[in-house]
Amino acid sequence: QLQLQESGPGLVKPSETLSLTCTVSGDSISSGPYYWVWIRQPPGKGLEWIASIYHSGSSHYNPSHKGRVTISIDTAKNQFSLRLSSVTAADTAVYYCARDRRITGTTHWGQGTLVIVSS
C-alpha cells in the first residue's frame, strides 16, 4: 500500500528557505508513469499546486512562485523534496506531497504538514 509522509521544520523565519521532504513507502518512486507533486493549502484558503517531478528529474513549476521553488528527487532514498526560498507569511500553509498520474489524477496524498512562517 503506497504511503507518503511529509517531514521538515514546522516553523520558518521570514526571508529564509522552507525545506520539506516526502518519503514514499510501499512502492518505488521510480516505478510507473507517475509524477510526484507538492500542493499546499494556506489557512482558510483553497489548494494550490506548487511543483511536479518525474523520476528522471524532469520538473515543472507553478509560475506564480517566480523562481523561488526547487523540487528534487532522490530515487535511492525513495524521497522527493521541496525548497521554497525567501518565504513570507503568505507561505504559511499545510503542505502536501502526492502522487499524480495523467489519466487517473492525484490519487495518493500525504497527511500534510503545517509550516508557519514567523519570526
Next chain:
Amino acid sequence: EIVLTQSPATLSLSPGERATLSCRASQSVSSFLAWYQHKPGQAPRLLISDASNRATGIPARFSGRGSGTDFTLTISRLEPEDFAVYYCQQRSNWPGFTFGPGTKVDLK
C-alpha cells in the same frame, strides 16, 4: 492561465438530499477535469477523474459530467460522511494543474 470558478460557494443540505456542484473553466479543458473531497485534518481524496470516471473505491452516488468549460459533480443522496469541501482540478496543462476555490457542502 486557466481559472476555475466553482458554484455555489456553500451548499446547505440535509442527509438524503441531492447535491449538485458546478465548476466552470475560463477556457476549454476538454475532459481533463477531476474532483476531490476534502475534510478538515485529512488529505484530499480523489473522487472523479477525466470529468466522469469514478476513482477506485468511490461510491456510485458520486457522479461527474461535462466537457469543455462546464462541469458538474452530483451526489445523488447525501450521506453524513459527505459533508466536506469539494474542489475541481483542471489538468489540461498537466503535469501542472490548478484547483477551483471549492464548494462547501454543509449540514442544513
